Amino acid sequence: MIIAPKTRGFICTTAHPVGCAAHVQEQIDHVKSSPPPAYLPRNVLVIGSSTGYGLASRIVPAFSAQAATLGVFFEKAPTERKTASAGWYNSAAFQSAAVAEGLYARSINGDAFSREIKQRAIGEIKASMGPVDCVVYSLASPRRTDPRSGEVYRSCLKPIGQSYSQKNINTDKALVDEVIIDAASEEEITSTVKVMGGEDWELWIDALMEAGVLADGATSVAYSYIGPQLTWPIYRDGTIGMAKNHLEQSCARIRGKLEPKGGRAFVSVNKAVVTQASSAIPVVPLYISILFKKMKEEGLHEDCIGQIQRMFADHLGDSPPCDKAGRIRIDDLEMREDVQAAVAAAWERITTENLRELSDFEGYQDNFLKLFGFGLQGVDYGAECDPMRSLDLVE
Numbered sequence: 001m002i003i004a005p006k007t008r009g010f011i012c013t014t015a016h017p018v019g020c021a022a023h024v025q026e027q028i029d030h031v032k033s034s035p036p037p038a039y040l041p042r043n044v045l046v047i048g049s050s051t052g053y054g055l056a057s058r059i060v061p062a063f064s065a066q067a068a069t070l071g072v073f074f075e076k077a078p079t080e081r082k083t084a085s086a087g088w089y090n091s092a093a094f095q096s097a098a099v100a101e102g103l104y105a106r107s108i109n110g111d112a113f114s115r116e117i118k119q120r121a122i123g124e125i126k127a128s129m130g131p132v133d134c135v136v137y138s139l140a141s142p143r144r145t146d147p148r149s150g151e152v153y154r155s156c157l158k159p160i161g162q163s164y165s166q167k168n169i170n171t172d173k174a175l176v177d178e179v180i181i182d183a184a185s186e187e188e189i190t191s192t193v194k195v196m197g198g199e200d201w202e203l204w205i206d207a208l209m210e211a212g213v214l215a216d217g218a219t220s221v222a223y224s225y226i227g228p229q230l231t232w233p234i235y236r237d238g239t240i241g242m243a244k245n246h247l248e249q250s251c252a253r254i255r256g257k258l259e260p261k262g263g264r265a266f267v268s269v270n271k272a273v274v275t276q277a278s279s280a281i282p283v284v285p286l287y288i289s290i291l292f293k294k295m296k297e298e299g300l301h302e303d304c305i306g307q308i309q310r311m312f313a314d315h316l317g318d319s320p321p322c323d324k325a326g327r328i329r330i331d332d333l334e335m336r337e338d339v340q341a342a343v344a345a346a347w348e349r350i351t352t353e354n355l356r357e358l359s360d361f362e363g364y365q366d367n368f369l370k371l372f373g374f375g376l377q378g379v380d381y382g383a384e385c386d387p388m389r390s391l392d393l394v395e
């Protein structure tokens with residue numbers, strides 16, 4: 001079939017296997033052309049490893065430290081008539097590149113929140129890898145079934161206390177308009193914390209420790225975001241912000257469990273990048289478009305792979321630099337005063353008419369399509385393409 005993007009808002013229902021492989025290869029090349037990082041784990045478990053920050057967190061240790069990696073994700077397999085989700089193709093490309101270099105690289109496709117998938121990962125670690133010395137938790141999910149009660153929780157992106165109106169971009173029509181979002185109910189706040197907070201991260205660490213498959217001295221990292229004040233009502237002070245606070249509280253508890261065995265746990269505050277998760281947050285795509293323009297002009301721009309490479313290089317070695325709250329801050333360049341001042345000034349002025357002058361909306365769109373394997377150099381998008389790609393999955 002000929003595979004073209006089918007997008008609506010922040011959703012793209014097709015993905016290009018050759019394009020996704022080219023995107024993965026770009027990230028591998030980035031790692032190979034960077035100096036080896038200070039932190040070189042050997043056996044890595046990445047939960048949420050198929051796209052965005054989790055995929056980068058798998059690529060960096062594999063291709064800089066020749067680490068064995070077990071990836072967990074929830075992706076759609078292809079059929080003869082329908083493409084797979086991008087994360088499936090990314091993982092297939094990652095695995096074949098890793099295996100070609102003699103690296104262990106297997107994956108589990110299923111619900112990471114469930115007990116069954118945790119046990120499957122533990123079984124595989126016992127059988128094939130040996131204890132893991134690094135666990136990256138990089139899930140972004142709209143829902144979670146609590147493994148104890150069976151109750152289903154849905155996350156939402158809403159302000160707390162009062163409704164919030166702010167500039168926003170309609171990415172389909174390239175229109176700057178305004179969005180008004182009603183305040184979350186108590187139940188929506190609790191549900192978002194259940195899905196995107198740190199409960200499941202801690203359950204993973206507990207399960208790995210109980211099974212004896214977490215190496216002494218292991219490091220675990222999960223990701224958060226803070227961003228500028230203009231997004232705080234929808235992010236930091238909103239439902240997702242409450243979940244991220246919970247992630248930090250869980251981090252403290254996990255640290256308490258790992259430290260007696262020489263281990264470490266961190267929340268890393270990362271930069272805003274275009275991913276499937278971030279494109280679904282109101283206001284954020286317009287902010288990212290403006291941010292990218294300034295960061296590219298200043299030569300400060302990084303995407304997931306640049307961020308995670310820097311995290312392994314500068315922030316996970318011995319005595320890692322952290323902020324007062326003990327967090328890793330690889331959002332330092334985004335949050336630089338001059339960068340934020342320029343973004344705030346553009347934010348005040350931005351309209352549909354000057355969108356392309358004041359922001360890198362084109363870069364945003366290119367980046368979004370790239371998530372699904374479209375717009376990569378050297379890929380013949382007019383050619384017939386077989387959507388089938390196999391993945392070595394632990395069943």
Ligand code: NAD
Pocket residue numbers: 047048049050051052053054072073074075087110111112113138139140141142223224225269270271272273274275276277278
């Ligand atoms: P993403 O959408 O690119 O990746 C999400 C991953 O989670 C995928 O691998 C997906 O398969 C997996 N997943 C979702 N539900 C699952 C389930 N039930 N079981 C197994 N796997 C499941 O997201 P991302 O933007 O890379 O986000 C990862 C983390 O980074 C999140 O905690 C997010 O808050 C954080 N973060 C993102 C940004 C950003 O700008 N994108 C910035 C800072 C921090």
